[in-house]
Every structure is written in C-alpha cells, then in structure tokens.
Amino acid sequence: MKQKKEHLNLIKEWINDNEFFSKIKLGFSAKRDGFDSKIFHEKCDNQGKTLVIIKSKDNYICGGYTKVGWIEGKDYIYIADPDAFIFTIKNPKNYSPQKIPIKKENPDKSLYYVSNYGPTFGNGIDLGINTSNMNQGRSVYFGYWYVLPEGIKYGTEESNNFFAGHGGTWPIEEIECFLN
Structure with a gap:
C-alpha cells in the first residue's frame, strides 16, 4: 500500500x-467496465483532463496525462496538448519513475484519436492501446513524438521495451482513466 501512495504522490507532483x-473520479476501469474501446470512448471522450494508468500482466505500471483529453471527432486525428506527458512507474529494466514530455516541436501530435483504439499518446504510438479489445499495450515507436530518456536511442530494443517489455507490445491487466 505504501508503494501505491508513493506512486500517487509522484503523479500528483508531476501533474501539479x-x-x-x-x-478526481474513476471514469473508466477495464476490469470494471470491460476491455472495450467503445466503452472507453463513451466514458472518457470530451471529459477534459485525463490521467491514464496502465498495469501490464507482468506488473509494470505506466500511463499518461492530458489536460485536453480525447475529443470525439473523426477517426485518425491528432489532438494537440503541449502539457501532455507519459510516464513509467515500474518497468522491466528498473528505471526510476519518470515523467516523459511531448517533444516541444510536436505538441500537435500529443494524442491520437481512433474510435476503436483505447487511450493513445503520440503518433506512431509512443504509448497506447491500439486494439478495440484493449488487452494489449503498445510502445513500439516510443520516442517518435515523446522525449526519450537520456541514453536511450529511438527504434532500439531498449526503447521498444522501455514501458513493459515484450518487443513493444504487452498484455494488459488493467487500464484506469481518472477524470474530473
């Protein structure tokens, strides 16, 4: 329990x-509401500020935050949010928890809206859920629009496995989206 409180305090500090x-309220929980992108969008679209926390089946924890949120509209559109960030709390290489900002030159690619995807940060899917059944996370292109941590190179096994391993795709145990 102490570890969860420390994680929450760190996320609070990052969001400030x-x-x-x-x-804050829990707007969506895959365990409670179902691993279904349609339900995610019904509950989370047009809600503004959104904190997404993803737990892999290997107990790795990552996620993202947006002040803008997912705005229902046409499919395959980008949503700008210069304050958006993604993060890792617990990961395969035991990197310390990190807040990872959008690259300053690309704030218009902060979020990616597709009605049959779950929450997706960055074009090329730096971190997201790009399946309608939302049971698999993806970070195959981590570093495309979001800043890579120092010493990690884009397109390498290390960048692809940064959040939860498994070659950039990984099984999900839970997704929670907090709204206010």
Missing part, C-alpha cells in the same frame, strides 16, 4: 494541479 485531484 490540486483542483484536478480534488475532483
């Missing part, structure tokens, strides 16, 4: 928005 946390 007391109002968000004072009104």
